[in-house]
Amino acid sequence: MSTTIDSSIISSINGGASATASEKQKAEDLRSNFMTLLVTQLQNQDPLKPMENAEMTSQLAQVNTLSGIEELNETLQGITGQIDAGQTLQASALIGRGVLVPGERVLVGSGETTPFGIELAAPADQVKVSIYDGGGQLVRQFDLGALQKGVESFVWDGTLNDGSTAPDGAYRVAIEASADGQAQQATVLTYAQVGGISTGNNGPLLDLGATLGRVGLQDVRQIL
Numbered sequence: 001m002s003t004t005i006d007s008s009i010i011s012s013i014n015g016g017a018s019a020t021a022s023e024k025q026k027a028e029d030l031r032s033n034f035m036t037l038l039v040t041q042l043q044n045q046d047p048l049k050p051m052e053n054a055e056m057t058s059q060l061a062q063v064n065t066l067s068g069i070e071e072l073n074e075t076l077q078g079i080t081g082q083i084d085a086g087q088t089l090q091a092s093a094l095i096g097r098g099v100l101v102p103g104e105r106v107l108v109g110s111g112e113t114t115p116f117g118i119e120l121a122a123p124a125d126q127v128k129v130s131i132y133d134g135g136g137q138l139v140r141q142f143d144l145g146a147l148q149k150g151v152e153s154f155v156w157d158g159t160l161n162d163g164s165t166a167p168d169g170a171y172r173v174a175i176e177a178s179a180d181g182q183a184q185q186a187t188v189l190t191y192a193q194v195g196g197i198s199t200g201n202n203g204p205l206l207d208l209g210a211t212l213g214r215v216g217l218q219d220v221r222q223i224l
Helices: 007-014 022-046 053-092
Strands: 098-102 105-109 116-120 124-132 136-147 150-156 169-179 184-193 196-200 205-206 214-216
Touching: 053 196, 053 205, 098 116, 105 184, 116 124, 116 136, 116 169, 169 184, 196 214
Parallel strands: none
Antiparallel strands: 098 184, 105 169, 116 150, 116 184, 124 136, 124 169, 196 205, 205 214
C-alpha cells in the first residue's frame, strides 16, 4: 500500500492568499489522513517485505513539503502586508511635497519657473539643455557642462535667448548628453507637487494633478 499527495492540493496551497478556506481545510484533512494511512501501513506491512527507507522518506517528504508551503505562504503574506503598510506610510509623507518624475514639462508663472531634473545612465562630459515653447519653437538653449551619473535638479531662470522674460505657460525641456563624442542616455524629469495618494494594484499611487495623473513610488527620482 502506498500513499501520495495529489499535486493539485499542493498547487492550491502554493497559491497562498488565493487558496480558499475549503482548500486549506482539505489540505489539513489530507495531511491528517495521510499520517493515519502511513501509520496503518507500517503496522500492517508484510514483515518479509517491509517498506523500504526510500519509499518512507519520499512519503514523509510529501507531508513536510505541504506543511512547509503553508507556513511559507503565511510568512510571505505577513511580509507583503508589512511592505504594503510601509509603502503607504511613505507615500502619505509625500503629500504636499515636490517630486521629480519622468516628464519634459517646465512651467513659467509670474517670472518664476518650476524645477526640472536630468537622470543620466552614465557620466557625460557635455550636457546641453534646449527649451521649446508650446508651438515647438526653440526659445532657450544653454550648456550645463559635465555631469555625473545619476539625478540632478536644475532651475531655468526664465529668460529667453534674446534676454527677455519668458511668457507664462508650459514649456518642453530636451536634453542632449555625450561623452567622448558618443551620445549618452538621458531622461528629463519634471516637477510636480503630490496632492494625495490612492491605492493601486502594485502599491500606493501619488496624485500629481490632471496633467501627470497618478504615478507609483518607483517613478519618483528625487524629493525636493
